[in-house]
Amino acid sequence: MNWLQNLPDYLVLGLTRGSMYALVALGYTLVYGVLQLINFAHSEVFMAGAFGSYLVVSQLAPGEHGFLGASMIVLAGLLTGAIVSALIAWTLELVAYKPLRQRGAPKLAFLISAIGMSFFLVQLFGKLFNRFSGNPFPENYLDKNAPVLELGGVTVTRIQVIIIVAALLTMILLDRIVNGTKLGRSIRAVAEDAPTAALMGINIDRTISRTFLIGGALAGVAGFLFGQAFGFGNTMGFDQGVKAFAAAVLGGIGNLRGAMMGGLLLGIVEAIVPPLPFIGIEWTDVVAFVVLVAILVFRPTGLLGEKLGRAA
């Protein structure tokens, strides 16, 4: 059977997509942890990262580059994506959420504010840059589809290696921050019990700001990776955002390990199920959400439950 033969390829594809879902899902889950709020504008934070990294990569890419040069360009793309998205997320919190928080606004007001910011950012980037999706990143410097690894019929391309390795390293870094630093400890404490965290000397507002910075940076890394792999545009956030949010819920919103697992699982399901006989690629999104609903029916709090636990 064809499907079985291709399964290893589908798995690699799924892992690639899933790593990007996971990076974005972590941002939803981090913010949910400290604020019990779904930051619906997070998808646009992701989009902004793609734009930011494009501006830098498109400057650096022309000309001849060796392996080292190309690696440096990728690194620059990752970093600018992370920085731009982190700053957008931080600003978002400052203008759209913090004023509401200080006035004790109801949860619904945050939701409206988030949706408003999401529209605003989509339109802003559309106006400032362009209105089309699928704009390509420079590719010549990278030769992204060149095979890196061929193992028993599976071909792993350069861009796939970059995505998986970058996502993995980013998540390891996140784990070090959350479990190994005082900042991480304060994020966990605020997520568990904010008023008591304040009694320990933790500045809640500052911790929330920094949580947005971290979540934003993760989304920015994904923004660059996604843009480099599939192209970018001002509306690119919606689809990825909804899927990543689903992944966060799948894993258990508020749970970091859950977001990683949920992202990878969603990516893999999306890659291996639709090509099955009698299903078809056009059913990809349906398959993804059928799985989400099925899991939530049996585990309403997601795979790992609704808690900001330790990262993997």
Next chain:
Amino acid sequence: MSLLEVDDIEVRYGAIRALKGVSFHVEEGEVVALLGANGAGKTTTQKTVSGMMRPSLGEIRFDGERIDGVPAHTLIHKGICHVPEGRRVFPRMSVLENLEMGAFRFKTHDEAVLDRVFELFPRLKERVKQLGGTLSGGEQQMLAIGRALMGKPRLLLLDEPSMGLAPLVVQQIFEIIREINDDGVTVLVVEQNATQALGLADRGYVLETGEVVLSGTGAELLADDRIRAAYLGEEIAH
């Protein structure tokens, strides 16, 4: 100069006036008890002292310095450590992590203080790796007190440390509060358990619907008919 001076504070929850001009003072080295029925305003008083709430009127001074309106996360640097109502240990952090949280204001925790906490509460030492949320009520209270001690308090605020605990455990907790005070920590303890609290306290204040209605030394209050009637459940013989 008193260590803590609370001067005619009014505290509101929106339109509700929870404290209507409360004044009291705590001297360095004392144990002072705040007594009163449910809803009298004891918790609100402590929350205002530790910076979780700000008074709408009145002043609070610590070591002679105005602290009303200073947020909790800043106030802890002055050495005011609050064990809140309901203990509020971090449920998904281990016992050790909870204790480390208490020392968050320092770069690293002080090993000597940690040793002292384990000496006071050997039970915590046996359970360093256990998650806070899985401890018994008494152990959580010990953890909450230990966590506050890690912040090296000059003034320790305890909100109903005996709540929901078996009499034997209450006894134990109050003995430990005595030892903590002997270590030089000033204590302001809120209690409904008036006998225990007044047995321990140098002085006490009785709150009723947001006002101080009685004050005196522990012994005076214990002997007061109104206290005996209201909090010790005794009939007044006429």
